[in-house]
Amino acid sequence: MRINEPEFNKKPSLTFSENYKIQMVRFYLLAGLVAVLSVLQLNAQEARFAQFYANPMYTNPAMTGVMEGQLRFTANYRELYTSILGNDGFRTISAGLEIRRPVGRGNFFGFGAQFLRDQAAGNFTRNTGVLSGSFQKKLAGGRRGPTYFLSGGAQLGFGQRGFDVNKLWFSNQFFVDDINRTAFIDRGLSSGEAFGAANSGLYIDFNAGLLWYGVMQNGTSFYVGGSAYHLNEPNIxxxxxxxxxxRRFVGHAGAELPLGSSGFSILPATMVQIQGPATSATAGANFRYSQKDWKEVALxxxxxxxxxxxxDALAMDAMIFTAVLELERVQFGVSYDITVNDLKLSNNGRGAFELSMIYVQKANYRSKVECPTF
Structure with a gap:
């Protein structure tokens, strides 16, 4: 089967040979861009979420079940560079379910499960799933003072990576038709390449983390945590x-700081990730507004x-704009990354688009539920 891509410009002022060279330059520039983007994505090894505070189990196993309720469902969707790569862009989807149960005097157990699918360049896929657990120990706190917790969590995970050989083509399948003045790809011919398995096989993964947090009587809360993923460094x-x-190491911290009695508060947060040679960090803040007449609604x-x-030097990749709508039990978030590094020349600054949703079911047990605001 012949696929007329790329098709040649047929201006009479240019010879076929000149057109061929121009089109091949364009073709290899596009291929090079795809390769660069793929290297940038794979160099980080892991999918990244701008709204990391809306994906707790992916940030720290110790955050499993840390919520103001007894059940939480989270869903996240992110797409990257689809403005220039179309269907060959990067897409990540995750979904998780957690429960929180009281144990002892003021302590809690958290249990959860999460699935994540990461697709790169329309061909490479990563599928992972984890079973997650945490124990939240109340360190101090009373009716009139601040409450402090220390949470420890661990995850048992499974993963698989694969690619679709049928979506790849090689030089043996690329031809130039001098008569019809077109270039085409014949995927029906052998690529001449020898492949092993098209997936990495199922591997087992272990993750762990710690989280310390406090909740004050005036609405102030804060948290500091650290986690390590792929402790066993599975073969992929x-x-x-x-x-x-x-191994992926994560450090993160955040807080909610009320601004007087105005109904406004600021939620600063930061997260740093180190994995192999790759280091990245996200930092910023959300401004939150609510009032008594709105009841459980906030913006x-x-x-x-x-x-x-x-x-070997840190440089800014993107500026991220976020917006969140909080309802009584559901929270919706949206964010957009504007590219500010050299890639902005190729994508006109259009980076990533991300959606998040969190549903929390209120607790029906007597133990007071205290949790920081993420």
């Missing part, structure tokens, strides 16, 4: 070689910055 090779998945808007390492 496609061809039976030794290709360990580098948030924020600005964030994302930086990552380039040639």
């Amino acid at each position: 090779s496609f061809i039976g070689l030794d290709d360990p998945l580098a 948030r808007a924020g600005l964030w910055a994302h930086v990552s390492n380039r040639l």
